[in-house]
Amino acid sequence: MNAYITSGSTGFAVTTEAYRQFIRYNDYNHLAAKLKAALKDLNRPGYTNLAAVGDQARQLMYCATMPDDVAKAISDAYTAMAGGPDAKVDITGIVTDEHQPPGRDGSFHTICGESSVIDAVQMCFVSLYSDKAIRRREENAIPHEKTTISIQVKAAPCSQ
Numbered sequence: 376m377n378a379y380i381t382s383g384s385t386g387f388a389v390t391t392e393a394y395r396q397f398i399r400y401n402d403y404n405h406l407a408a409k410l411k412a413a414l415k416d417l418n419r420p421g422y423t424n425l426a427a428v429g430d431q432a433r434q435l436m437y438c439a440t441m442p443d444d445v446a447k448a449i450s451d452a453y454t455a456m457a458g459g460p461d462a463k464v465d466i467t468g469i470v471t472d473e474h475q476p477p478g479r480d481g482s483f484h485t486i487c488g489e490s491s492v493i494d495a496v497q498m499c500f501v502s503l504y505s506d507k508a509i510r511r512r513e514e515n516a517i518p519h520e521k522t523t524i525s526i527q528v529k530a531a532p533c534s535q
Contacts, residue, residue: 379448386464386529387452389496391471393445394523397500400442407520409435414509414519422513425506432504441497449496450489453528463487463531468499468524470508485531492528499526 379393398407413431418424457464466483483495502508503524512519 377448379445380452382452382456383529386456386527389445389449389452389526389528391523391525393448393496394500394525396442396445397439397497400445401439404439406435406439410504411520417509417513419513422510425510429504429506429509432509433501436501436504437497439497441493446493449493449528453489453492456528456530461487464492464528465531466492466495466499467527468502469527470503470522470524496526496528499524 379390379396381388381390401407410432413428413435416424417428453462453464456462463485464487466486468482483498486492486495503522508522509519511517512522
């Protein structure tokens with residue numbers, strides 16, 4: 376489809392390039408530098424301020440702006456897949472980094488509507504900075520800036 380979306384048999388994926396574009400796009404307000412500064416303040420090895428540092432990082436990600444080109448790509452893929460504005464989808468973030476096998480981070484179920492899907496994708500981006508994710512990377516000496524995420528979007532199973 377494009378650099379931000381790949382299609383599959385049951386849905387589509389928002390690529391790691393979309394996440395990288397999100398970070399690049401928000402460079403005007405120094406998102407990457409602010410994230411790095413927040414994480415630098417983490418008390419190691421005791422992580423006594425992990426909750427505060429995590430909250431600060433998540434707030435930075437939450438307040439960042441989804442780039443228009445990424446939002447349009449997600450919207451177009453959702454519309455093409457869903458066949459209508461009320462289609463329900465499940466959204467799951469798949470974390471990737473250079474040192475670990477992929478893992479799940481952030482899951483949202485029965486999401487409906489273009490803007491809600493875009494918001495859920497951004498919340499998957501935010502989930503990269505959960506306290507658990509931050510601690511895992513710290514304990515495994517994985518650079519935070521090397522971690523990316525792709526998002527799996529697929530039709531939600533019908534409710535009974």
